[in-house]
Amino acid sequence: MTQTDNKVKRPLHLIQARKMRNYYLLLTIFFMIVMIVWVGVPILMTIMWSLVDPKNPWSYPNVFPPSFSLAQWKFVFDYTNIGRALRTSYSVAPLAVLLSLVLSLPTSYVLGRRKIPGKKLFMLLVLLPIIMPGMVVALFLSRIFTTFGLSQTFFGLVLAHTLMSIPYMIRVMTTSFQAIPQDVIDAAENLGANTFVKIRDIFLPMIRPGLLAGMIFAFTVSIEEFNLTFIIGTPTFETIPTILYSFMGYNFIRTNASVVALLMMTPNIIMLFIVERFLKSDYLAASLGKM
Amino acid sequence: MSNLRIKNLTKRFDEVLAVDNLSLEVADGEFVTLLGPSGCGKTTTLRAIAGFCYPDEGEIFFGDKIMNNISPNKRDTAMCFQSYALFPHMSVWNNISFGLKMQKIPIPEQKKRISKVMGMLGIENLEKRKPGQLSGGQQQRVALARAIVTEPKVLLFDEPLSNLDAKLRVQVRVEIREMQKRLGITTIYVTHDQDEALAISDRIVVMDRGHIEQSGDPYTIYRNPETSFVAGFIGLANIYEGAIVTREDNRCTVETPFGKVDIAFGNQKIPKKDKKIKFIWRPEDMKLYTKGAPNKIKGKILQAVFMGNITDIFLDVQGNKMRAQIDETKKLITGDVIEFSIPEEAFSILRR
Amino acid sequence: MKEKEISPIHILMLFPGVGFILLFIGSSIFLTLVQSFGVFSITGNSLFTLENWKVILQTRESMDSLLFSLKMGILSSVGTVVVAFPVALFFRKGGTGKGILGSIIKVPLFIPALVAAFLILNLISYHGLVNTALMRFHLINEPLRMLNDKFGWGVVFIQIWKNLPFVLLIIMASLASIRDDTIDAAKNLGAGYWSILFRMYIPLAMPGILVSMILMFIKAFGDFPIVSVAGPIYPSSIAGRMHIMATIYQEWDQAAVLGVIIIITAFIVIWAYSRLAEFVKGEI
Numbered sequence: 028m029t030q031t032d033n034k035v036k037r038p039l040h041l042i043q044a045r046k047m048r049n050y051y052l053l054l055t056i057f058f059m060i061v062m063i064v065w066v067g068v069p070i071l072m073t074i075m076w077s078l079v080d081p082k083n084p085w086s087y088p089n090v091f092p093p094s095f096s097l098a099q100w101k102f103v104f105d106y107t108n109i110g111r112a113l114r115t116s117y118s119v120a121p122l123a124v125l126l127s128l129v130l131s132l133p134t135s136y137v138l139g140r141r142k143i144p145g146k147k148l149f150m151l152l153v154l155l156p157i158i159m160p161g162m163v164v165a166l167f168l169s170r171i172f173t174t175f176g177l178s179q180t181f182f183g184l185v186l187a188h189t190l191m192s193i194p195y196m197i198r199v200m201t202t203s204f205q206a207i208p209q210d211v212i213d214a215a216e217n218l219g220a221n222t223f224v225k226i227r228d229i230f231l232p233m234i235r236p237g238l239l240a241g242m243i244f245a246f247t248v249s250i251e252e253f254n255l256t257f258i259i260g261t262p263t264f265e266t267i268p269t270i271l272y273s274f275m276g277y278n279f280i281r282t283n284a285s286v287v288a289l290l291m292m293t294p295n296i297i298m299l300f301i302v303e304r305f306l307k308s309d310y311l312a313a314s315l316g317k318m
Numbered sequence: 319m320s321n322l323r324i325k326n327l328t329k330r331f332d333e334v335l336a337v338d339n340l341s342l343e344v345a346d347g348e349f350v351t352l353l354g355p356s357g358c359g360k361t362t363t364l365r366a367i368a369g370f371c372y373p374d375e376g377e378i379f380f381g382d383k384i385m386n387n388i389s390p391n392k393r394d395t396a397m398c399f400q401s402y403a404l405f406p407h408m409s410v411w412n413n414i415s416f417g418l419k420m421q422k423i424p425i426p427e428q429k430k431r432i433s434k435v436m437g438m439l440g441i442e443n444l445e446k447r448k449p450g451q452l453s454g455g456q457q458q459r460v461a462l463a464r465a466i467v468t469e470p471k472v473l474l475f476d477e478p479l480s481n482l483d484a485k486l487r488v489q490v491r492v493e494i495r496e497m498q499k500r501l502g503i504t505t506i507y508v509t510h511d512q513d514e515a516l517a518i519s520d521r522i523v524v525m526d527r528g529h530i531e532q533s534g535d536p537y538t539i540y541r542n543p544e545t546s547f548v549a550g551f552i553g554l555a556n557i558y559e560g561a562i563v564t565r566e567d568n569r570c571t572v573e574t575p576f577g578k579v580d581i582a583f584g585n586q587k588i589p590k591k592d593k594k595i596k597f598i599w600r601p602e603d604m605k606l607y608t609k610g611a612p613n614k615i616k617g618k619i620l621q622a623v624f625m626g627n628i629t630d631i632f633l634d635v636q637g638n639k640m641r642a643q644i645d646e647t648k649k650l651i652t653g654d655v656i657e658f659s660i661p662e663e664a665f666s667i668l669r670r
Numbered sequence: 671m672k673e674k675e676i677s678p679i680h681i682l683m684l685f686p687g688v689g690f691i692l693l694f695i696g697s698s699i700f701l702t703l704v705q706s707f708g709v710f711s712i713t714g715n716s717l718f719t720l721e722n723w724k725v726i727l728q729t730r731e732s733m734d735s736l737l738f739s740l741k742m743g744i745l746s747s748v749g750t751v752v753v754a755f756p757v758a759l760f761f762r763k764g765g766t767g768k769g770i771l772g773s774i775i776k777v778p779l780f781i782p783a784l785v786a787a788f789l790i791l792n793l794i795s796y797h798g799l800v801n802t803a804l805m806r807f808h809l810i811n812e813p814l815r816m817l818n819d820k821f822g823w824g825v826v827f828i829q830i831w832k833n834l835p836f837v838l839l840i841i842m843a844s845l846a847s848i849r850d851d852t853i854d855a856a857k858n859l860g861a862g863y864w865s866i867l868f869r870m871y872i873p874l875a876m877p878g879i880l881v882s883m884i885l886m887f888i889k890a891f892g893d894f895p896i897v898s899v900a901g902p903i904y905p906s907s908i909a910g911r912m913h914i915m916a917t918i919y920q921e922w923d924q925a926a927v928l929g930v931i932i933i934i935t936a937f938i939v940i941w942a943y944s945r946l947a948e949f950v951k952g953e954i
Contacts, residue, residue: 058760059771066777069789069831072799076792134687137680149688155695157885160892160936162909163929166916167705168698190694197687251782253895268895271784275899281792288785295780300773370854390857397858403851407873420860468859 070292077285103286112270113290119181119266120249123188127245128238130189131196138197139204153197156190161254169258179263187255192245199244203237204230243298250295267291321346321504322367322472327376329362336362338528339376347502349495353515354525355551360508363525364474367506369393380471391420396465397474400481402457404449410460411445417468435467438497455486462494466501473498475507479514487511491518512552516540524548542666549598549668556640557598557668565591569662572597576635579613582662596668601630603664604642611659615640622650631656699933705926726927734905736931742822742907743891743939746829747883750837753830754882758841759871779835786832787896791817794824817900824900829890837882844878845871880947887943888936908932 078095103109138146156164168187169178177183207230215229253268261269271291274284322344329337337359344350352360365371367378369390378385385393396417405413411432418428436442439459449457458478465473475494479487495518498505509515515522516536524531524539524547532539532548543549546557560572560579569582572595581597589595607614617633617640629650633640642658650656704710708719726732761772778786793799794816801813817824848871856870872879897907906914908928916925 055760058757062757062771062775065831066774068799069786069793070777072792073789130686130690132686133683134685137683141680143680143684149684153688153691155691158888158936158940159695159699160888160909160932162892162894162913163702163932164695164698166912166925167702167929168694170701170922171694171697186694190691193687193691247780251784253782253784257895268782268784271788272895272899275784275788275791284788285792288788291785292781295782296777298780368854368858370857390854391860391862395858397855399851399855401849401851403849403855405852405856405870416856416861417859420862420865464855464859 073285073288076281077289079282099282100286103283107283108265108270109287109290112265112267115184115260115264116250116266116268119184119188120246122185123192123249124242124245126185126189127192127196128242131193131200131241135197135200136204139201140207150198150201154194157194162258165254165258168255172259178259181264184256184260184264187259188249188252191252191255192248195244195248196241199237199241200234203234203241206237207233243301247295247298250291321348321381322506323379324363324367325377325379327363327366327378328374329359329366329371330374335528337366340525340528340530341376342523342530342533344504344506347504349498349505349507349518349520351507351509351515351519351522352525353509353512353522353552354531355510357527358525359528360525361476364397364476364506364508367472368395368397368474394471395474396468396470396472397476398458398461398465398478400477402449402461402478402481404457404460404464406449408448409445410441410447410449410452413449413460414464414467417464421468431467431469432463435463438500439463439493454482455490458482458490459493462497466497466503469501470503473503473505475505475509477509479509480511487514494518516552524551526551543598544666544669546596546598546668546670549666554601554641554643555598556601557596558638559594559596561594562589562591576615576638576640579660579665580662581665581667583665583667596670597665598668599660599664599666601641601643602628604640604644604658604660606644606646607657607659612662613660615658615660617642617656617658619650619652619654619656621652622654624649633658702926702929702933705923706930708923711923722923722927726924726931731905732908732911732928735908735911735928736935738822738902738905739891739893739897739908739932740935742825742829742893742897742901743887745822745826746833746890747886749826750830750833750886751841751879751882754834754837754841755872755875755879757834758838758845758875761838761842762845775838776835778832779839781832783832784895784899787828787899790824790828790831791900794827818902820902822897822901825890825893825897828896828900829886829893833886833889837886840882841875841878844875848874876947880943883943884940887939891935891939892932 075095077099078097079099137143138149143149172178172183172187177186211233212225212229215225220228250266251268252266253272256264256266257269257272260266265273267287267290271284271287274280274287324340324342327337327340328335336357340359340363342350342363352363354360362371366373369385369388369392373386380394405416408416414432414435415428418431423431433442436445439462441456441459441463444452444456444460449460452460461478478494479490482490491514507515507519516539519536521533521535522539523533526547532544534542539548540552543552543555546555549555549557558574558576560574562570563573563578564571569580572579572581604615605611615635617635619631620634620639621632623630628643628645631642631644631650633642633656701710706722708717708722710716757775781789794801800816801810804810805813816827852874853866853870856866861869892909893907894909894913898910901907901910905911909932912925912928912932915921915928
């Protein structure tokens with residue numbers, strides 16, 4: 028037996044199999060690259076734009092900005108209303124979340140755990156704020172608000188944001204409530220728990236993931252809300268979306284807009300990672316998908 | 319020429335060796351059952367035949383053709399799944415006709431075949447229903463119809479009866495067997511239920527931890543198990559070791575912890591005198607002692623469980639534990655001392 | 671889970687959530703509807719009239735806006751689903767790098783629509799990266815007008831980019847309900863790749879596909895900010911036209927007509943999509 032005989036000739040079907048595996052690997056890598064480019068490039072571009080040195084403007088034929096500086100960031104904070112917009116956005120959002128929470132808890136409990144006639148209909152009705160085209164609601168709700176003196180007020184803004192957040196809250200919370208097995212509650216009662224104890228030790232802990240998911244979605248919805256805020260709040264109140272819109276419209280300064288865009292994005296992306304890590308982000312999909 | 323041949327099949331999942339160098343030949347029209355506990359590799363082997371599982375080593379042959387690289391949809395197999403796997407969005411008729419549609423069989427021929435099969439299985443009236451509207455037994459029959467209507471070369475079953483209640487299980491397994499006999503299709507059947515295997519197979523292949531323990535027809539597997547695993551897995555067994563004291567052509571006497579025992583061993587291979595052997599006999603082989611019966615055993619009853627047609631008895635024989643099953647009508651109680659006898663032919667010598 | 675019986679208290683408990691929504695949405699829709707017919711008009715007069723409807727339906731600008739928005743709605747919803755579906759199938763298989771990839775692809779979900787519009791705008795504007803790169807590599811002589819273009823491709827692209835993860839999640843949830851057994855059985859019976867896609871995956875994922883398309887259509891059809899920033903000079907979106915009618919021309923009644931048209935169109939499309947889904951499912 029010579030040395031070469033030790034290398035067994037690989038049968039044809041094993042070679043074919045190896046080829047197939049490589050093909051799938053390549054496809055996976057291709058997909059990965061496409062996705063990274065798809066998501067990463069727009070963001071990268073904006074980051075670069077926000078860091079352009081005003082002394083060295085970036086234009087064709089440069090593929091990258093000639094030099095970087097934080098001047099734009101300073102400019103935006105010093106000379107625009109961004110501070111005010113940030114404050115408004117981040118004070119309306121928590122209040123809207125709280126209000127939607129308070130309003131949806133009883134409703135979700137009842138929809139999730141009681142035999143309500145027409146439950147399916149209610150679940151669809153609850154989605155109305157999402158289904159109804161935003162600008163229509165914005166315009167005509169603002170007329171109603173004006174009649175009641177709620178237009179251009181902080182409270183009116185909170186109400187509007189709550190309106191947009193509640194559907195998500197209710198859907199997610201209803202699913203959460205529904206998921207609690209009746210057995211567990213029966214067992215607690217059997218062992219002597221009263222209503223207060225049931226709420227504190229059974230319901231609250233068990234709906235906590237759903238609660239958190241709902242609150243995070245509601246918060247995000249509020250931060251991003253544009254149509255209602257634009258009609259009801261502007262010009263008295265500015266939020267981050269409305270100020271970004273102004274930078275993109277009649278007042279288009281790409282670099283300013285870049286800064287605001289990044290400011291708007293970063294807390295959201297942080298929340299993305301929180302959601303991915305600690306919650307199942309398919310909560311929303313599941314609750315919406317069950318239409 | 320054998321219809322289906324598996325040669326040195328090996329399959330790993332991460333660190334676990336699911337199938338270990340398994341070889342098997344199946345004759346045309348044979349009904350072979352792969353029997354074993356969970357994790358023994360029977361389902362993996364079945365899926366490898368179907369093409370869902372790519373062998374790490376070894377080959378699968380249909381006739382002379384090597385099948386390893388042929389994708390599952392191009393193999394001439396049809397599988398019945400444990401969960402039935404009916405298409406939930408299609409009617410019963412469309413479920414059954416699916417395979418024929420894929421084979422591009424003309425509609426008149428489809429109609430002919432489907433009507434015939436539905437008639438055979440008694441499900442003609444279900445044709446417009448959806449799977450969600452069927453009972454477990456009906457779903458099982460539809461799954462069966464869907465498979466056999468394609469007239470495959472090999473029919474595969476993956477524990478098809480485990481989701482049915484006991485009575486239905488017995489009924490349907492007979493139907494499956496009769497159907498198979500009538501159509502003469504080579505069949506591989508996977509189960510962990512030994513009764514099922516014994517009842518319907520031409521041949522049982524007992525598997526454990528990825529390899530074949532023993533392969534043979536039901537009678538041989540039951541009466542002449544070759545390993546303690548097979549002996550213990552199918553039916554009940556009393557397993558002991560002993561040294562051969564005297565040896566003749568077809569009988570020997572073995573010195574056991576509970577006395578001398580005479581064993582007649584037919585054509586099993588037996589080692590020489592003074593060698594130690596392992597042997598088994600089944601509880602139902604033990605009879606109440608009558609004068610002149612071979613292998614008298616005297617034991618104290620630890621527990622006697624009356625089960626209707628038999629009494630299950632746990633014995634202590636000079637400190638050795640033993641189990642017997644007799645159809646005695648007299649009530650037996652703990653503490654009684656009973657004498658048993660065991661026929662010489664009842665024993666089976668184990669390889670390991 | 672057996673649901674327990676209800677008492678009047680439970681009906682009362684429905685009110686905070688559902689009541690709030692019905693109150694505000696109900697009243698604004700009601701107002702839209704009646705104002706389109708001249709009732710409760712802001713001018714102070716309350717007179718039922720079809721005049722507003724006549725004016726709008728005869729105005730070329732309004733009809734052009736309607737058609738444009740319809741186009742945006744259909745292209746965006748179909749486009750996003752068509753792009754999301756293969757990605758969802760890819761993720762269904764599981765395997766290497768799906769965790770990180772999953773997080774990356776979900777990023778646009780958490781980017782507000784306007785920001786997304788801006789990000790893409792940077793990329794595809796007249797002096798943006800794509801044009802610069804294409805010219806650099808001498809693939810084109812003149813920058814392409816991908817933004818503010820007459821057709822609206824810029825808007826469609828932004829909608830797809832922004833909403834892809836949203837649709838992806840919904841479709842993935844739908845696909846997850848498909849058992850592997852079912853697909854194996856189809857393969858076993860001879861179904862090739864395309865058969866499995868069209869006879870198994872698509873029909874069985876139809877609920878998810880339907881929900882995504884409805885939600886996406888409504889978002890894209892009724893959109894205001896994205897079209898006003900990235901869309902053509904003419905026509906404007908129907909929501910944009912409504913906005914101008916109301917705030918600039920102060921013709922609230924006519925704006926109401928446009929509002930009603932938007933709402934009705936949304937419902938018609940929802941109905942049409944459901945019929946389509948039933949049809950596709952029933953075909954099998």
